[in-house]
Amino acid sequence: MNELNSKTDEELAVLGKTDKTAAAVLISRFSKLIFIKSEIYANSETDSDDLHQEGMISLLKAIEAYDPHKGVKFSTFAEVCIVNRMRTLSKKSVRDLSFAERVDEEEAADVLSVEETPESIYFYKEFFSGLWKDICSVLSLTELNVLTLCVKGDSYKSAAEKLGMTEKSVDNAMQRARKKIRALMHDAN
Numbered sequence: 112m113n114e115l116n117s118k119t120d121e122e123l124a125v126l127g128k129t130d131k132t133a134a135a136v137l138i139s140r141f142s143k144l145i146f147i148k149s150e151i152y153a154n155s156e157t158d159s160d161d162l163h164q165e166g167m168i169s170l171l172k173a174i175e176a177y178d179p180h181k182g183v184k185f186s187t188f189a190e191v192c193i194v195n196r197m198r199t200l201s202k203k204s205v206r207d208l209s210f211a212e213r214v215d216e217e218e219a220a221d222v223l224s225v226e227e228t229p230e231s232i233y234f235y236k237e238f239f240s241g242l243w244k245d246i247c248s249v250l251s252l253t254e255l256n257v258l259t260l261c262v263k264g265d266s267y268k269s270a271a272e273k274l275g276m277t278e279k280s281v282d283n284a285m286q287r288a289r290k291k292i293r294a295l296m297h298d299a300n
């Protein structure tokens with residue numbers, strides 16, 4: 112664990128493609144960013160819990176898609192992925208992003224500058240490991256397969272082809288998975 116904590120975000124992103132512990136450390140590093148961004152982009156039509164969940168999924172997709180050979184820092188790449196997804200969802204639900212424009216970005220950056228302690232990183236790792244086990248226990252096999260493919264970056268159409276389903280069935284499975292995950296997150300709080 113200490114070895115992983117000493118690695119850069121870029122190294123963890125590469126390891127995180129196959130190592131759940133490395134991905135958990137990276138998730139713990141970005142959890143504050145996702146929380147703050149979900150609060151910034153939340154509006155009357157899109158609640159922050161939904162955006163937080165989408166932010167986590169976007170982070171997992173960023174880990175899968177990250178290519179260190181392109182010369183981009185992982186933190187930059189991940190933040191762009193997370194923010195773009197949240198903006199898209201907010202714009203879909205309501206065309207007015209005035210709330211996001213009113214939030215002081217410097218204030219959000221101050222909150223992010225707080226150092227993670229080894230204890231908090233360990234706590235996040237344990238939390239996300241347990242959460243993943245809980246997610247696996249409540250999702251059906253179809254929902255888990257759809258979620259896994261979508262997190263890896265597959266479109267609904269691609270996931271449908273790989274699983275021998277219709278696109279609508281994939282969408283329905285993702286909606287059910289999101290609802291179950293949201294309930295788990297709500298119960299965890």
